[in-house]
Amino acid sequence: MIIRRLLKIITDDNGALRRCVWLWTITAVLQGISFAILVPVLRDLLAGDTDGAFTWVIVMLVMLVVYGIARYYAQQASFRAAIGLSRGLFQRLGDKIATLPLGWFAGDRVGSLGRLTSHGVTEVMGVPAHLLRPIITGFVTPATLVIAIAVFDWRLALATAAAAPVAWLSYRWSTSLVRKADHEAHDAAADAGGRLVEFAQSQAVLRAHGRTVDGNETLDNSLVNYRNAGRNLLTTAVPGLVSFILVIQAAFTFVLFVGVAIAVNATLDAPELIAVLVLIVRSVEPLLAAADVGGALSMADNTLNRADTLLDTEVLADGTAADGFDEFSIRFDRVSFGYDPVNPVLHDLDLTVPAGSMTAVVGPSGSGKTTIARLIARFWDVDAGTVSIGGTDVRDVSIETLMANVSIVFQDSFLFSGTIAENLRLANADATQEELDRVAELSRLDEVIDRLPNGWESDVGEGGGRLSGGERQRVSIARALLKDAPIVLLDEATAAIDPQNEVAIQNAIDTMRHERTILVIAHRLQTVVGADEIVVLEDGRIAERGDHEALLAEGGRYMAFWTERRRAAGWRLAPATT
Numbered sequence: 001m002i003i004r005r006l007l008k009i010i011t012d013d014n015g016a017l018r019r020c021v022w023l024w025t026i027t028a029v030l031q032g033i034s035f036a037i038l039v040p041v042l043r044d045l046l047a048g049d050t051d052g053a054f055t056w057v058i059v060m061l062v063m064l065v066v067y068g069i070a071r072y073y074a075q076q077a078s079f080r081a082a083i084g085l086s087r088g089l090f091q092r093l094g095d096k097i098a099t100l101p102l103g104w105f106a107g108d109r110v111g112s113l114g115r116l117t118s119h120g121v122t123e124v125m126g127v128p129a130h131l132l133r134p135i136i137t138g139f140v141t142p143a144t145l146v147i148a149i150a151v152f153d154w155r156l157a158l159a160t161a162a163a164a165p166v167a168w169l170s171y172r173w174s175t176s177l178v179r180k181a182d183h184e185a186h187d188a189a190a191d192a193g194g195r196l197v198e199f200a201q202s203q204a205v206l207r208a209h210g211r212t213v214d215g216n217e218t219l220d221n222s223l224v225n226y227r228n229a230g231r232n233l234l235t236t237a238v239p240g241l242v243s244f245i246l247v248i249q250a251a252f253t254f255v256l257f258v259g260v261a262i263a264v265n266a267t268l269d270a271p272e273l274i275a276v277l278v279l280i281v282r283s284v285e286p287l288l289a290a291a292d293v294g295g296a297l298s299m300a301d302n303t304l305n306r307a308d309t310l311l312d313t314e315v316l317a318d319g320t321a322a323d324g325f326d327e328f329s330i331r332f333d334r335v336s337f338g339y340d341p342v343n344p345v346l347h348d349l350d351l352t353v354p355a356g357s358m359t360a361v362v363g364p365s366g367s368g369k370t371t372i373a374r375l376i377a378r379f380w381d382v383d384a385g386t387v388s389i390g391g392t393d394v395r396d397v398s399i400e401t402l403m404a405n406v407s408i409v410f411q412d413s414f415l416f417s418g419t420i421a422e423n424l425r426l427a428n429a430d431a432t433q434e435e436l437d438r439v440a441e442l443s444r445l446d447e448v449i450d451r452l453p454n455g456w457e458s459d460v461g462e463g464g465g466r467l468s469g470g471e472r473q474r475v476s477i478a479r480a481l482l483k484d485a486p487i488v489l490l491d492e493a494t495a496a497i498d499p500q501n502e503v504a505i506q507n508a509i510d511t512m513r514h515e516r517t518i519l520v521i522a523h524r525l526q527t528v529v530g531a532d533e534i535v536v537l538e539d540g541r542i543a544e545r546g547d548h549e550a551l552l553a554e555g556g557r558y559m560a561f562w563t564e565r566r567r568a569a570g571w572r573l574a575p576a577t578t
Contacts, residue, residue, distance in 0.1 A: 017081040023074035024136040030067040032144025081128035103379035120303040138286045159258040163251030170247040319397040325390035328486040329355040335385035346540040358518040363537035373489045407485040411492035413476035415464030421456040427483035439481040445474040
């Protein structure tokens with residue numbers, strides 16, 4: 001039941017939700033009793049007993065006052081429960097996201113996660129805030145009225161109760177239709193949202209290629225699918241709701257026939273029959289209200305399913321070793337790994353990066369270069385073999401300890417909205433201005449800062465959009481330098497840097513290399529030439545290894561790589577001849 005699932009989310013203080021459920025239950029019972037008092041009121045009025053009817057009216061007014069007080073406190077408890085639920089869900093999702101392996105954040109998962117933590121949490125908050133009252137009232141109030149009807153005539157009560165299973169089955173069927181259609185709508189919305197963000201971020205490329213109007217088939221198809229999914233949700237929900245209403249009306253008609261039959265046989269007075277039928281009519285109202293919100297409750301339940309799926313995602317086991325690493329050499333021992341187990345990326349790989357050295361990994365796209373760097377940082381765990389630092393398996397230490405000893409600079413640098421100084425201090429919140437100036441000079445970020453009107457306090461914009469690609473990369477490299485970790489992983493870190501600044505950054509790397517263990521994924525010649533060892537990777541295996549001169553002398557794959565890069569580096573546009 002959805003209530004039990006909500007109680008699991010509010011682990012710290014679920015008392016507000018429990019009070020909310022009990023108060024709405026009490027309120028529904030009071031409402032049912034207030035409705036039931038209509039029977040003696042109408043019976044006495046129809047029988048001409050105005051004094052008796054007035055007495056029952058007074059009782060009804062007292063019950064309505066009590067009902068109003070109970071409803072007020074129930075509504076307050078609902079809002080408190082909704083706030084606690086959102087806080088609990090956000091906290092649990094946040095804690096879980098912080099422990100998910102970095103490799104999990106790929107594909108369309110980020111879009112689905114964004115929808116879950118925004119629209120989804122709002123849906124779940126709506127359960128105690130808006131949906132519990134009509135749902136509880138829709139079932140508790142009619143049950144109370146059936147008991148009240150039994151006081152006046154057990155046969156009518158039995159006839160009314162007999163319709164309950166049919167109504168319940170119809171309700172479950174209609175909500176199941178909505179649940180299925182909501183899955184499709186959610187997936188379509190997540191995909192469309194991701195495509196819209198992609199479309200907005202790629203405007204420069206699209207406009208450069210004249211794709212301002214046409215050529216956006218992927219986005220168009222996503223929006224069409226989203227529209228169709230929303231239409232399907234609507235067309236699915238309406239027949240389910242209509243069928244439930246028809247069942248309720250049929251049940252009411254059945255009870256009406258039973259009541260007339262009883263009255264015809266003179267076993268129930270006409271005034272009392274009319275009063276009971278009025279009571280039955282009132283019992284239909286909360287049922288119809290419950291039907292209106294049944295679809296919303298199903299969608300909230302779907303959101304909880306998606307949250308449960310995320311919360312149940314297997315995380316990488318955290319190591320229990322109390323100490324960190326004795327030294328910082330990196331060792332791959334017979335490592336095999338694949339994102340898809342059927343198609344491994346690395347095959348029985350043996351690789352050693354000595355402490356205080358720099359190793360460059362080169363090779364064609366898809367050969368597994370980036371995978372090596374990410375296995376060191378434990379984006380994933382290996383399928384076979386071990387990745388160790390200083391002789392300690394990276395799985396034996398905590399993720400926090402591992403990441404404290406590793407700095408990573410990716411090809412696609414990401415900056416948070418804020419100032420340059422704030423982005424650097426992500427690596428070291430207590431860094432002094434002198435330390436910021438030092439890493440800025442090493443990474444040539446100081447040239448960027450001097451150009452910007454606000455210097456260190458310049459806002460980089462969302463995702464670093466106010467800086468060029470090379471400028472963003474310099475911020476990322478400076479941030480890695482400021483972290484001062486003993487292991488530095490550079491994944492095409494100089495790809496977006498102009499040749500002059502590449503030389504300056506290479507000098508900075510050379511300065512670090514005797515103090516840090518550096519692994520470079522690179523195609524740029526300057527970086528490759530300066531490595532202590534160059535590893536040529538092909539199809540997930542080491543094809544060649546050695547320093548620059550030795551590999552050139554072999555005349556193998558590295559020689560072909562070097563020749564190709566030299567040719568590309570010397571490529572120029574020639575003037576047209578006439």
